[in-house]
Amino acid sequence: AALCRGLDSLDVCASGVAPDVIKGIRDAAIEDxxxxxxxxxxxxxxxxxxxPEMRGWFGDxxxxxxxxxxxxxxxYLVxxxxxxxxxxxxxxxGxxxxxxxxTDGDVFDWVSSTHSRCRAEAEPVDESGFAD
Incomplete structure (x- = not known):
């Protein structure tokens, strides 16, 4: 979760859920x-x-x-x-x-391209599923 903080941008492609990471993603978006x-x-x-708690964080x-x-x-996670x-x-x-x-440039480029591919294969969520 600490890796999520103090960033300008955060792109994640994941299949598992860890509450502290979900909170870190929320904090990156809201606080940072x-x-x-x-x-x-x-x-x-x-x-x-x-x-309810994680749903609220993604709603935020x-x-x-x-x-x-x-x-x-x-x-996998990238x-x-x-x-x-x-x-x-x-x-x-999961x-x-x-x-x-x-921090290797080639690894970062692979992660970025993998995230881009995941994004292209994905659909935006229905935001109402994360509303309180």
Whole structure:
């Protein structure tokens, strides 16, 4: 979650849900005024919608102008946090099992292109699903 803070931009493509990370994404959008775009699987978004606190955090992201999109499915995490690239792998339950951080330009470019591909395959969420 600390990796989400103090950024100008945060682009995430994820299939798992960790409440502290969802809160960090919210804080980046609201408190840091970062440009936020999150692409998540339907399963992950359903988990967030079912939890009042996390649902509210994503509602805050949307109100702040962040984008949340639903992807048909992937089993990994990629995030571009300014110039830091994050790559993670999840198990079949969507829980993170490994995480790599890199400032290498080639890794960052791969993460950015993977996020762009995920975005192109995704659909914007119905914002009413995150309203209180």
């Amino acid at each position: 005024d970062a440009e936020v775009e999150v692409v998540m699987t339907e399963r992950a978004l359903d988990t967030i919608r079912a939890d 992201v949307l109100v702040a102008g962040g984008r949340i999109l639903e992807h048909p499915g992937h089993a 995030a571009a946090c300014d110039r830091l690239a994050i790559v993670g792998l999840n198990d079949e339950a 829980m993170p099992r490994g995480l790599v951080e890199s």
